[in-house]
Amino acid sequence: MSVFNKIKWILGILSVFFIILATNLIDRKNFIIVKNSVETIYADRLLAQDILLDLSGLTWEKELAQIKYDRSQFDNKNITINTRFEELINLFSATKLTAKEEVILGQLKKNFENLKAFERTDIQLPNQKFSDQLTLIKDNLEDLSEIQIEEGKRELFESQRAIASVDLFTHLEIYALILIAIVIQIVVMYNPTPEQE
Structure with a gap:
């Protein structure tokens, strides 16, 4: 095999290697996006929704x-409910919050503290102020x-979007590999004949 043919083979193989490497790096980035999205949906959305459901129940x-x-029953049960409510608020605070969630969570904490302060007074229930405070919390x-x-x-x-990008690049990889294989075959098979005079 001549030096020229060896160089053609090396360039062909290197081009395939670099195309596969580049698409692999792009695929890896997209898989990380998908992985993070799935984890976020579970940890920060589904669990948060479950916590909110428990808070609504309380x-x-x-x-x-x-x-x-x-x-007497109200006071006893209320202590348990308030303790659990605070635990759930702290659990919710530990999730990844958006700016809007932080604002609303701050309002929820304030409304809950107002409700607890109202409960510590000697109230007669049913009471409209108590109901109004509960409505704010529910909102x-x-x-x-x-x-x-x-x-x-x-x-x-x-x-x-990341999955669609991975799918697109997978197809592009296949087409690029086919094209490169054809080009390599042409380069390898091409054998210039000396001109005859």
């Missing part, structure tokens, strides 16, 4: 306790729940 228990008001929980859906959709869109 709010409903407070509302029910107000309707069936008995001061905060509903707003946070809507954000979970919006953010989940956004993460899903990001992962779908």
Whole structure:
């Protein structure tokens, strides 16, 4: 094999290597995006939605306790509910929050503290102020729940876009490899004949 043919082979193999390497790096980036999206949907959206559901249940228990008001039972049950409510708020705070979520979570904490302060007073239930405070808390929980859906959709869109990009590059890789194989075959098979005089 002549030096010229060896150089052609080396260049052909190197070009295939670099194309495969470049597309692999792009694919790796897209797979990382998909992985992060899936983890975010689970850790920061589904778990957060579950926490919000539990908080809504506790709010409903407070509302029910107000309707069936008995001061001693209300106080005992309320201590347990408030402790669990605070635990769940802290769990929710530990998830990855958007700026909008942080604002609403701040409002939720403030409204919950106002409700607890109101509960410590000698109130007669059912009471409109108590009901109004519960309504504010329920509104905060509903707003946070809507954000979970919006953010989940956004993460899903990001992962779908990354998957589409991986699919596109996979097809491009195949076409590029076929084209390179054809070019290598032409280069290797091409054997210039000396001109005859």
